Amino acid sequence: MNVTENLHRSEVIDLFVSVSEATVSIRNKNDLVSFIQYKLKNIFQFSDLAISRYNIPKGTFKVFLEHCDKTNQHPDFNAIAYEEYPLKDGLHDKIMESENTVVLSVDSLIASGMKHLVFLQNAGIKEIVGIRLLQNGEVFGGMVLLSEEEGAFTVLQRRLIEKISNYISSAVANIIANEEIQKRDKEKSILLSLSNETAKVKTKEELFLVISEKLKDLFSILSFGIIVKDRDTQTHRFFMFEVDDSTKIDSEFQTVINHQYINSNDLIFTSILNTGTPIVLETEKLEEPLPLYAQFWKKNNIQKVIGTALSVADDDIGCLFLRVEDDFDINSSYDLLKGVSSQIAIALSNIISNEKNQSQLKEILNYKEQLENEKAYLQEEITSGNRYADIIGGSIEMKSIFHLLSQVACTNSTVLILGETGTGKELIARAIHNSSPRKNNLMVKVNCAALPANLIESELFGHEKGSFTGAFERRIGKFELAHKGTLFLDEIGEMPLELQVKLLRAIQEKEIERIGGKGILKTDVRIIAATNRNLINEVKEGRFRSDLYYRLNVFPVHLPPLKNRKDDIPELVNYFMAKFSKTIGKEVKGISKKAMTELLQYDWPGNVRELEHVIERSILMTEGSLIKDAFLPYRETFSDHKKETGDRTIAGFEKSYIIDVLKQCNGKVFGPSGAAVILGIPHTTLHSKMKKLGITKSDIFG
Structure with a gap:
């Protein structure tokens, strides 16, 4: 019983x-x-x-x-x-x-x-x-x-x-x-601890450590990710994430985290923000169309993800995604999740605000530097600015040039300056600008031959931050910098074909668009272009657009080579002697008849620029106040070369001249004693000319 x-x-x-x-x-x-x-x-x-x-x-x-x-x-x-x-x-x-x-x-x-x-x-x-x-x-x-x-x-x-x-x-x-x-007390203790930790957070890396350590202890999460709204508030992207190493290097995952998502197309993101509370996302039940990250979940058999809004007051910052075990019970962790997400949102808001402040400060400093550069640029323009009186020459050829300048300077017409290297194309451009109604604004120069092809567009039109690799901040282009002023496009014949159409549009429409920009910018710029190339031949050869050529060739100015205006050499010599005597610190007051005769007999393939360097070199080599000998180390070489080759073309003279200078410099292109300095051109331009003229090491070293 x-x-x-x-x-x-x-x-x-x-x-x-x-x-x-x-x-x-x-x-x-x-x-x-x-x-x-x-x-x-x-x-x-x-x-x-x-x-x-x-x-x-x-x-x-x-x-x-x-x-x-x-x-x-x-x-x-x-x-x-x-x-x-x-x-x-x-x-x-x-x-x-x-x-x-x-x-x-x-x-x-x-x-x-x-x-x-x-x-x-x-x-x-x-x-x-x-x-x-x-x-x-x-x-x-x-x-x-x-x-x-x-x-x-x-x-x-x-x-x-x-x-x-x-x-x-x-x-x-x-x-x-x-x-x-006990659970509530533990949650309060956890939230207090998390609050203390997040209060110390100042950087993205610090927040990552807090989330990684604390949330794993609280919810046994497998991984996490944070998506935040972009500044435009219409798009969002991943701000941080934690996954295993193999996933991190997966190319598909890299696409997911680097993608810019559009709010209106991402129903998961918008529903989490609209709900404002933690929700369970069971990937098999998610409705199409799915954003890339949700497609990645399904493809990798991630069954359950917790999504919770990150908001401060009424400001929606983004979403926190927690990958959890399939048996995770959200009901038992609901209030704690809300409290944790609130703390993370505050820390995230502070980080984003701090990054924004740092970015704005950097942008202010960049603009300050840019303004200082513009000021220096303007001062340099003013210092080196030339009126017609500053252009040396009284020959018939130069008087003809002065007449042309007087006709076009006061207008807004596009000018195309044609002439050999060293004939003073930039000098003429400055003279036109300084005699125009735009003289109180900048004349901005762009050397199309001195810039890599992939940077010319950014140089001309500017770019937005993040528009391409290396674009760490916004930069205004030369068109914007020259607004209400003059844009001088030197070596226009070197511009790549693919960019010529964009330049043509900017000139015709008087508007530009920064790389990565979303709006059109109106510009008021006068164009002066210059080249030492025969653009008609370039058009025939398909290297230069005919429509751009006709747009630029509104008012052509052909500068004569120095060999065609030798009457100006004595006046130029006196000008350069006075200039370099002052800068070098030697009192050289004259030149011998023998030296002047040598200068007058020389063909000057490097034109006025070569004459300038010859006078500078002669003053450096002269003892006393009189230049007795003109130091023309290349004259004999040129004469011999012409006899040997019979190449009397401009390109032939230019090639021989560059080879001789390179020989004198032992093949050195740039630096204080390099050929580019002696020739008075940027080393990038010299490299371009060497490539174009087919100059090789064997030409220099034998």
Whole structure:
């Protein structure tokens, strides 16, 4: 006969008093397990006991605590026992609906389809008695006792279990309440700690460490990513992320994180921001069209991601994505997620604001530097500016040039200056500008031969920050810099074909667009172009656009080579002697008749620039106040070369001249003693000419 069969009324009352006192003192699961072991097992004959919590809205149940001596011998006990199961399983739905205990056979339950109970059968469990647990009249769980015998629970025992279940319900409710209090206290402690950590965060790297360390401890996340809105607020992109090393180097992943997403096309991003609370993203249930990052989730079998908005006040900054385990329960972490995302949002907002401030400060400093450069540029223009009176020459050829300048200077017409290297094309351009209504604004020079082809467009039209690799800040182009002034395009014949069409559009439409820019900028610029090339031949050869040529050739000015205006040489010599005597610090006041004769007999393939350098070199080599000899080390070489080759073309003279200078400099192109300095041209221009003329090392070193 069972123990309970012999209990008298007074003993039953004593039992309930004992149970009542015990359950009131229970505060945690261990206390309840001890009570079950030492109290209930002395009254009822059962081997195992389990208490489950019901999630009625979700329609599932999960074991809350268990005391199993028999069934826990199964190797997969934890995986089986603590799995989440549907309430309508043939056992718990009956327990939930019944006011009294429910007794069921394990064999019958398995036969009805509850295959997961086979492990109970294998452990020798034959009968289950269950009773629902209530709090304030609402069912919140169920308790089952497992017996190795059939008919182990008599009617009296079942009534007793029903009575005791009220106390068990209170104990379980107290435990849940205590766990909730402890959870809240822990969350407050975590949020306080996170708040202290994020308050110290100043950089992106520091925020990454806080998220990586703290969130992994809190939610056992596998990886995370943060997407933030761009400054235009219409697009967004990844701000930071943490993934394993193999994913990080994956080309598809690189595409995902470097992509600029459009808000209106990314329904995941916008729905998270609109909801404002953490949501579960189950990738299999996401609706098309999907943004690239969600496509990446699906392709890589990422089942579940938590998305939560990052907002400060009413300002939506972006979204935090947490990759979690498939069994992650958002309900238990909902409030903590909200608190954590709020702290991260504040830190992120501070970082973005700080980066913005730093960027603006850098931009201000860049603009300050740019203004200083413009000031220096303008001062240089003013210092080196030339009126007609500053252009040396009284020959018939130069008087003709002066007449042309007087006709065009006061207009806004485009001017094309044609002439050999060293004839003074930039000097003429400055003279036109300084005599024009635009003289109070800048004349900006662009040497088309001195810039790499891929940089000319940026130099002319400017670029926005991030528009191409290396574009670390916004830069205004020469068209903008020359607004209301003059743009001098030197060596226009060297401009790449693909850029010529953009230049033509800028000249015709009087508007430009920065690289990476989103708007059109109106410009008011006068164009003066110059070249030493025969542009008509260049057009015929397909190297120069005919439409651009006709647009530039509005008012051509052909500068004569120095050999065609030798009457100007004495005046030029006196001018350069006065100039270099002052700068070098030598009082050279004249030149011998012999030296002047040599200068007049020389063909001057380098034109006025070559004459200038010859006078400078002669003053340096002269002792006393009179230049006795003109130092023309290339004259004889040129004469011999002409006799040998018979090449009397301009290109031939130029090639021979450059080779001779390179020989004198031992092949050195740039630097203080390089050929470019002697020739008076940028080293990039010299390289371009050497390539064009086919000058090789064998020409220089033999």
